[in-house]
Amino acid sequence: MALKLKIIIGSTRPGRIGPIVGKWAEDVAKEYSDFEVELVDLKEIDLPLLDEPNHPRAQAYEHDHTKRWAAVAADADAFIFLTPEYDYFPSAALVNALQCLSLEWNRKPAAVVSWGGVSGGMRAMQEIRMLISNLNMMPLPQSVPLPFVFNFIGEDGVLRPEQPVIDGMKGMLAELTDWAEALQPARG
Ligand SMILES: Cc1cc2nc3c(=O)[nH]c(=O)nc-3n(C[C@H](O)[C@H](O)[C@H](O)COP(=O)(O)O)c2cc1C
Known part of the structure; x- marks a missing residue:
């Protein structure tokens, strides 16, 4: 059975380009991997700022939005987190979504795709890699930054980055x- 990859769109603001990056990442993952790929939009998951009374390790979630999000994460064998860079930092929505859960991340590999101006969001990416390692995920060093991302989005709203x-x-x-x-076998 195919392993499951969840690609998480980490930006939620009006006018965001996160879904454009997400569509591109989904297409590439479907073409160049054997994962069963699902694109997940944090805007649709619509998590409030951490609003559960219990530590996530207890998995005693009271709210449907947390239960839905936990089910998405629990179903995954691997993640790609897509993050913009806001003030040299990842999106608060993505940080919040990661901190809402705990055991669902356990012993799963995660990669980061970031975007922005000259840096391609690399400062945000490094921060997310630190957070996901603290959540007991395996953060891959093989991250993918998208420098000057706007230069590669066509008028049709499709992202076409360069070959590298x-x-x-x-x-x-x-x-x-x-x-x-x-x-996978290490999760028991
Ligand atoms: C609040 C804010 C802070 C930003 N800070 C940075 C930054 O530190 N580095 C950068 O390269 N781009 C920065 N940008 C530009 C973003 O890279 C650009 O707006 C991008 O489209 C954000 O992704 P999104 O459209 O999916 O939200 C910032 C944008 C916003 C709205």
Whole structure:
């Protein structure tokens, strides 16, 4: 049975380009990996700021929105988190979504695709990699930044990055596959 990859769109603001990056990442993952791929939009998950009374490790969720989000994360064998860079930092929506859960992340590999101006969101990416390691995920070093992302979005709203970025995605997906296969039995 195919391993499951969830690609999480981490930006939620009006006018965001997160879904454009998400569609591109989904297409590349479907073309260049054997994962069963699902694109998940945090805007649709619509999580409030941490509003559960119990520590997430207890998995005693009281709210339907947390239960829905926990079910998405629990169903995954691997993640790609998509984050914009806001003030050298990942989106608060993504940080919040990660901190709403705990055991659902356990021993799963995760890669990051980031975007922004000259940095391609690399400062945000590093922050997210630190957070996901603290959540007991395996953060891949094979991250994919998208520098000057707006230059690669056509009038049709489709992202077409240069070949080195696609090659980076291919390498990241290969690594993610290896880690997902290695860690699946480790979850018991
Ligand atoms: C509050 C805010 C802060 C930003 N800070 C940065 C930044 O630190 N580095 C950067 O490269 N771009 C920054 N940008 C520009 C974003 O990269 C750009 O708006 C991008 O479209 C954000 O992704 P989104 O459209 O999915 O929200 C910032 C944008 C906003 C709205």
